[in-house]
Amino acid sequence: MLTYDTLTSLPADVAGPSYALDAVTPGIIHFGVGNFFRAHLAYYIDRALALPDSQHWGIIGVGLRAGERSEKKEKDFAAQHGLYSLTETATDGTRHTRVMGALRDYLLAPREPETVLDLLAAPSTKIASLTITEGGYNIDETTGQFRLSFPPVQEDLADPTHPKTVFGFIVEGLRRRRDAGHGGLTILSCDNLRQNGEVSRKAFLGYARAVDGELAEWIEANVTFPNAMVDRITPSVSAETAAKLNKQSGLDDLKPLLAEDFTQWVVEDKFAAGRPALEKVGVQFSDAVADYEHAKIRMLNASHLIISAAGMLQNVPLVDQVLAEPKVRQFVDEVLDRDVIPTLHAPEGVDLREYKQTILNRFANPALADQVARIAADSTSKAQVFWTETVRSVLSRDHDHTRVAYFLALQLELMRGRQEDGQSFDLPEPVLTDEQRNIARSDDYRASLALPGFDSWRDLLTSKVEDDIVAFRQAIREKGVLESLPL
Structure with a gap:
């Protein structure tokens, strides 16, 4: 499997992190650690970490669901210290493989809820990012409003200090930030939604208002929700594909990843607590997202x-x-x-x-x-x-x-x-x-x-x-x- 020791003897045609992994500290908490996140947001952050004075932008991934698949993901990432390989393939068949180091830890929220909340409340956390799928924002398509009647949301509203949903975790984390005087952060959607920042804003404020009106007002004043367009085709990786990728790369990777060589990310420059220098690693900042x-x-x-x-x-x-x-x-x-x-x-x-x-x-x-x-x-x-x-x-x-x-x-x-x-x-x-x-x-x-x-x-x-x-x-x-x- 991939470990820190592997990085000292990578195959000649496999690149590794060009920054010191032991110097990286987390500045981003990401909910929804799927293949697209690993090939897109983590891809850009991996490159940004190599920039001067950027080692504080590492990522902690968070899974919200318990179960066999989630526990296996947790085990695999722990065994490999968050490392995984990304193979980019062009339309002419050209391939390039790189070991990615931006993901510094992976937590299962049902197992470690207080750790997740502490991270969200920590002053070092500047961005809470999301890939929770197009349908994951719990917006009623008829009314355009956040669905407070959704049973998991009802459970969180009944006991908001012990959340289970992404809305409950982030809003409770923000409450703790406010109470500690740590200021706001950026909630950054990386899902394929029209005006995904506005959708996120509607969802999290809808939940927050149901919890505490004053907290919702604080979030409106201190938290930003940039709109962003994301694009990269990232297929699922079967056991057969994983074996093929490892054979081609010469690695023994539990979580190999495949993506096209094309990638695009266009974002509004609205970050409440700072951001990496993403414009230096291929991200487009625009007011016309x-x-x-x-x-x-x-x-x-x-x-x-x-x-x-x-x-x-x-x-x-x-x-x-x-x-x-x-x-x-x-x-x-x-x-x-x-x-x-x-x-x-x-x-x-x-x-x-x-x-x-x-x-x-x-x-x-x-x-x-x-x-x-x-x-x-x-x-x-x-x-x-x-x-x-x-x-x-x-x-x-x-x-x-x-x-x-x-x-x-x-x-x-x-x-x-x-x-x-x-x-x-x-x-x-x-x-x-x-x-x-x-x-x-x-x-x-x-x-x-x-x-x-x-x-x-x-x-x-x-x-x-x-x-x-x-x-x-x-x-x-x-x-x-x-x-x-x-x-």
Whole structure:
């Protein structure tokens, strides 16, 4: 396994940290230590730690769920002192591997709640960052408000000094900071959400107001919530892929990671307690994050979801394999060219059609072996984040809604959970109740239109649009995805 001793004898083509690990102290507490975090935020921080006078920006990772998987992650990170390898792969197959050292510890909050709270309250902690998934912010899509009725939130509200949710931990940590006179910090979302900083602000202030109105006022005055656009394709790593990565690198890594060589992070420069010199390691600071964010979410993430749904229904497991089918590629091209780009405000200096080609070239990278199941999971939440502006734009004006109706039909067939060959599959849909899951799996085409995934545009669903969605669902079942695509 990777240890400090390994760093003294790395294979010739593997890079290691260019800073002294024993000099690194934590300045960032991160909730949600998944692969994307390790390939994105931790990637940038790893580079920032090599800058002069930057060793106080190490990361402590926090897991919120107990269980076998979380405990294994805790054990593996402890055994390797937080070290892991990241292999970046280009579209031409070129690979570069580096051992990352930014993650200095990993804590399971259910096991060590007071340690997590002490860290949040410590004056040395300047940033609390998040990758808790698009659906993890507990915002009601109908009202736009934080859901106080959510049972785990109710438990935290009943005993706020012994929290279990990310909202409870961070707000209780902030209460302790305030009481100790340590000042505020930055809550930094790294999730794929429109205006993710504003969403975070709404979530944490919504919870804080329910706990203590004066504390909520203090948070408003002392805590910042920068908006940020994040982008890097980071596939899941199976045991087989892990073994292959280790064989290629010559390492014995319990937690090897694979990512494309492309990465982007655009952030508002609104940090309450300071930040690393991220602009020196490739991060873009901008007051126009929304423009980058809209382009990425409406083009990359939305088309990713179309591809993943098509792949799940056809039982084609990898993104590049789905996109290699000319009909799928043509459909995605037409959605982007005819429904998305004409209504999208381009970031300054960005050609949207060139950006489209870059995106599709990245998707076509076979070296990533990116799984459609990874992308299709939690599609109810993702569809509302990634598709809402395009769906509303198309349905609210006199525009051909054929492609929109088709990919909404594709979404409902994905939620039904049955492949073209009749085999069933089960994907995580955490926002759905058991009753709603039963509706999604039923053969009642119209009943599914009332599911939460359609909340954000239900007011625009005319009888004609609904009829077309139903007709496309029937066509997908009768003819399959490829023969039902409206080309």
